[in-house]
Structure formats: C-alpha cells, structure tokens
Amino acid sequence: MHSRTRRFAAATVTLGLLLAALGTTGPVMQAQGQVTSPEQFFGFQMGADRKLVRWDKAVEYYRLLEKQSGGKLKVVDVGPTEMGNPFLLVVITSPANQAKLEAIRQMNLTLSDPRGVPEAEIRRIVAEGKVVICQTMSMHASEVGGVNMAPELTYDLVSRTDEETRRILDNVVYLEIPSFNPDGAIMIHDYYMKYLGTEYEGGPLPWLYNKYIGHDNNRDALTMNMKDSQYVGRLMFVDWKPQAYVDHHHMGSYGARIFVPPYAEPIRPLADPQVWREMQWYGGHIAYKEEEAGLSGVSNTSQYSGWGHFGFHWITPFHNIAGMLTESASVRIATPLFIDPSQLQGGARGLETYKEQMNFPNPWPGGWWTLRGIVERQKVSAWATLDLAARNRETVLWNAYLKASRQTERGAKGKPAAYAMTARQHDPLTLNKLVNALLAQGIEVWQSPKGFAAPDGMTYPPGSFYVTLAQPKMGLIRHLLGETHYMDNEHTRRQDGTPIRPYDMGQDVLAEFMGIRADPLDEAVKADFVKVTAPITPAGTVAQAAPFGYIIDGRLNDAFRAANMLWDKGVALRRVSTAAGGLRPGDWIVPAGAGAALADAAKTTGVDFAALKAAVTAPTHEAKRLRVGMYRRYRGGNMDEGWTRWLFERWGFPFAEVYDAEIQKGNLNAKYDVFIFADDSTGMITGEPGGGRGEGRGGQSFASVPNTTPPEYRSGIGNDGVAAIRDFVQKGGTLVTLGGATDFAITRLGLPARNAVAGLDAKEFFCPGSTLRVRVDTAHPLGYGMPAEALVLFHYSPAFDVVATDVNDRNGIVVRYADRNVERSGWLNGERYIAGKTAMASMGLGQGRVVLIGFRTQNRAQTHGTYKFLFNALVSQPAR
C-alpha cells in the first residue's frame, strides 16, 4: 500500500519536472534540485519507523526552505512559547502573493466583516483576493503525525512545479503552524529517544506535554491563557480570519485509520449553516483524494460530533471559518503497531461497525500500522484542503462574504439583539477580563461613557458594555454570553433513553463561568457608545490620606493578587470577620502607613485602596498567607494540577510542588499549612492498580499499558502517603481537595460525608459541564467575597450529603445547590438528585480540616466566578 502511494507521488513530480522543462511553468518556478528535501536534511523519510523530527531541527529546516524557496515561503518567529522555544508561522504562497501579502490580508478582513462595504467592492475583492487557509500540527504533542508530516508537505509545496501546485500557490495563502506545541514536541522527542530500544519504547510521557496544561491546550481556545494559544488565536480570530482551518490530531488505534471532516451529530446551533456545508465540501474532497491516492481506512461524519468543546477547530465555525479536524489512528509514538484484523472495531458515534459503509467505504485490513501511514494520510488531507480552495477560489471567497453578512443579518433581526453588561457587577474587575476575552476572539464590544437605558427600562451606569449581535461572530457571542442548553434529543440519547456523553461540556457560557451578568436585550439600543479598541487594564487608586488605614473590597478576585503583592513586601493584612459598619466579611484591611507598597499593587491589579473613615469596629482577624503544597504526580501528569499551578503563579500565590517521596516522608506540617489535591481519581492519587479513571486522565490519547512506564514514574502516594496526609490534617493542617479528589479525602480519611450522586444510572442523573445555581454562606471564611447566589461549573462532579455525627459543629457547609431550577446552562438530567445537596464543605478532622470542593472551582483557569472559594482556603482564618 505504501509503495504504491510513493509511486503515485513520484509520477506526479516527474510530470511537474517535464512541464518545467517545456517552459510552461512560468519564470519564477524553481527547479526541484535546489530545494533540500526532508530526507536529505533530517537523514530519514518523514514518518520512518522509530524516527522523529526534533523541533529545533524543524525550525532550521523551515529557515533553510525560506532561503531556497525562491520567495514562496516566509518564516515568521511569532514569539517564545511558555518554555522559551520559538513558535513559528510559515507562510506559503506564490512570490507574487508574498509581495502583496498585506493587501491580501486587508481584502480578507473586509470579506470576513463586510458591514457597510458596497457589493461592487466585495465583488472586486472576490475577483482579486486569495483564499487564506490555516493548518496546525500536533497541538497534542504525543500525536506526532503533524510535526513529522509538515516538513514534507512544505517541501512539496515549494519544490513541486506541476499545475496543481502552481494553482495552490497562485490562489491560496497557506498559513502553516508546523507545531502548535513546540515545548511538547521536544519533550515527546527526547523521552521517546531516551527509551528507544528498551522495554519502555513508545510508552506515554509520564508528565504533561507542555509546561502547564497538556491535552487541555485545545480547550484553551476559549480564554487563550497560554502563549501558544494567544499566537494562534490572534492569527485566526483577529489578524487573518482564514476561510478554512484544519487541526491535525491522532485518535485511538483500533478503528478507522483517519477521520476527516465533516463532523457527526449533533452540531452546535447558531453557526452559519453554510459553514457546515463547507466542511462537507472540504471533507468530501479530502476523502476523495485519500481514495485516489490508494489510502484505506478513511472515515468521515463519525466519532467527532459537531458540538464539541470550544477548542480551536470547534470554535472556528463560530468565527465563520470552516473549522475542521483530522484524527489519525495512533501508533506508539514512532513505533509501529501490529493490529490483527479481529482487533479492528467500530463502536464509535456514526461508525458502529467496522464494515464498508457510506462514510467508510474502504476499511483498512489490519497488519502493521506505522507513523508513515499517518504521515501519508495527513499529508493528503492537508494538501486536498489547499487544492479544493485553489480550484474554487472565487466560490470560497464569496462564501466568506455570505457567511459574515448573513450572520450579521441574523443577529440584527433575531432576539436577543444585543447583550448589555452593567458596570455594576459583583466583581467589576472581572468584567474587564471578560471584555478582554471577547476582544481576543475578535468580537466587537462597545462601552457607554454616559450610561444608557434599555427599551425594557433597565438602566446601565457609565462604563457599562454593550455587545450587538449585528456582527459576523453573533453565534459565538450567543454561546459565550447567553444561557445555553445542550440539546436533548435522539442525537444525544440512546434508544433506551441513556444520555450520550457530549464530547466535552454541555455549554461554554464564559460570562457564567466568570460570574458576570450579561443581560440579553430584545431590541438594539442607540446610545453614545465608544468601541473598545484595546484590552482594558485599569489602574486602581490609592486614597491620599488614610489615617485609619485602607480597605480593599473583598468581592474582587484581584484583591488576592494585591494581597500577595503586599505580603511580598511584608505588609500585614487583616480581613473583616463579621459584617458591621458597612464592611463585609472578607473585606481586606491595610494598615495606615503602608502607602509606598500600595501604588504598585493598585496599578498592577486595578484594585482601589480606599481610606477607612474611622477605626474599624467590625471584628477582624489576621490574614496571613499560608504555606501551600500541591500534589504533583506522574502517570501522564494531571491537567487540573497544571491549570492550578498556572493560576497560582499568575495570582502571586507561592506554593511548592510536592511529589510522592516528600509526602511519604511525613511531617508535612513542618513545611505546609495547606495541602492541595487537584481534581483526580483516588486510584491515581494512591497509585493502586485499577483504582482510577485510567491513564487517560492525564490526556494521552492512546491506550497506555502501565508496564511501558519506567518504575521511577509509576507514581502514587501509597498507604504511607495516606497516613502522612491524615497525620497532617490531624495536627492542624488544611487539606483542600478538588473535584474527584474529594473521593480520596472522604474514603481514605473516613470523613462523615458521601457523594450523593455516585453510582446513579445516567438515565437517572447526568450532568456534563453545566452551570448550576448555588447558595453560598458568605459569612463562612471560605465563602468570603462571594455573592449569596452564584453559579458553579458542574462536570460529572460529586455532590455531598454530610452525615450526622456527634460533632456536627465541626463541619461547615459553604455552598449548597439550589432547591429548584438548578440548571442555568448545559444539561442537567435528574435535578431532584442534586437539589439542595452540599456543593462545598469544610470538614473538621483532628486539629485540622478537609475542604471538599465538588464543582470545578478553577476549571481551565476560566471559572473566575468561583476562584475565591479556592483562594480563601490559602489565607488564614479566624480562630475557631
């Protein structure tokens, strides 16, 4: 199969050379011999068994191609990754297009937002413009196909001189991200090479394949916290707005060889319908080209539903970009995998059986599966995408105009017509962060300097924001700001009524995650709005004279950042314990005379240091920064731990990363006041075989066999670790457990609590990634600064019954689910099982306590609305 493919490619190249010799390829075409091939440069064919491209060598290769390409290729060093490696954009198009790239970009931006542009101008741009296509490689670094395919694809584009290639270069500006995760590409390469030839060859990386978040880097498209995400988001959502995007991934090993567009059911509503049709169009051409090249095992309209998470390929349709995905069957990094025909199976969404069918007409027969097989299929899919765009340039560009103008029209005519976000939020500084997140998505946001009134009579004070839906990204705005319910129909339940797990969460309402009120307005408002053109980073103020000291509003998340800056400078802080004299529990008291340290904190965080008008009469307590340790494990790493680590760094909380050996040594109280287990299964924490939700928790996308992990990385705290944690709490420590780790605390430390929704059949209770209504005890030190009614993110989370004991006073219920109407957004099936249950509790144990936070309090560093529950636990509390 592979050799046949190579012969086919060779024949195409020969034809190109022949045309060049006949002088029909134009004056700028380069003879093939002057371009160094990947084989020549790397010393092996891309995808060869047990060979991987290292990212630094790939960077060298693209720079070499830039020199040799005769002006067809430009390398842009976009900036450093989180670990300081170069993040590259490779721009490939004809030299003539390269010379007018900025003009092409401007034309493209006009098509993607044609508001107010005369149709004649649109038609001129469609005639003169170029299709812009973006493709990204190996965001999930263990899915090595993309990084190893791209050098060959790039080489073909700049060296081939046949008609098909020329048509692509003339009609398409191809924006290639040859690695969407350079840090991970290096880790995967080095780890693989280290164990090559040993019994651990091809095993999973024991830690996350980038600095913080591993597999969740895709989910970062929503708020773009990481540098890599910011680079690609800026490129696609603001600077270029391509017509199509393909993100190349891997999947499991035993089904189809490659999944290509379009997606399966269900699709997420509110995108322009044409964008889904485009994905069928591209996908049809890709699948056709795969068969033409003699490549078997290609499936589409299966496995990956059109309603996924808002990762890069799934959020792009709402940017009016045909946002697509390929998923290749994994090998063991670069080690071939033998698959017996009997081991091939269907069972996936839309691919129930492994047999010929409309969306899978040519099953792969089994045998040796290799990285080369992946590289070949991925390359054809990448090439076919460019080919279709090149053959249909005017249609694709006209579609871009249609999508943008029709979405704008829908937004103008539909209800709601706009969202208003009052400046009078519970935490106004977090409102700015939401606005900045919208700007990063290329969404237009307006602000009212004088305030405005909505037609329904609601008034909005000066500084309030307004987002009209009469703009091209209206579908995205609806999903980020408006209540959203996952569909409950035949596409989302099996015939017996069992809900089918959504690919990720049931919704992505960022405003709800961030605790921001966004009011849908039925009618548009006309007022003196000013367009917000740059991210908002307000400087806070410091009162001139403050003889009684200062106060920081405890409702602000940024108060914690300011507190950390002040603690760094040795300023002693207090917090209000009980409401009195206009002060709220959790408000921060800064002593008079701390003046010099305050200016910097105000400027950086945006918090105001207001003067206290009199000596504080409300009860206060010392607010000390506690010494924090957080469990860090191997077995693929823990993404939730990585997000938490990133969050703490950003908010200035010092902490230590603690591995098994340190825990097992015991005496944790000597170094830590608070110890954190991020969301995890009990089995993954303890290291018991079969006790966890599997290695997949860490985000490796292939089934891993535990014995492929070297002994030094087979982590788990074991019985000694459990004993040390119990000892820590009993001697006065605070143990904070998040999400699934609450089960570890309850079962291993014997807490009088149980998970009220454990073991329920999905037909009875099912709740994927939904925002649920809760009531907060704001007088409890862990609930300080929160509103009494809030939203939390529930993602297959536990909820608790606190069991009656003789010392119930030692247990505090901080957050409870609402008694009725619990779901705000998402999908809650079986409300009665969770209504009124405990969402967060503080449980006394010996001299210390265990904090159980069942919901996702800091999920993917997106749920700003519930950060305070975690942050409060890192600060000293009133004596009991």
Ligand SMILES: [Zn+2]
């Ligand atoms: Zn992936």
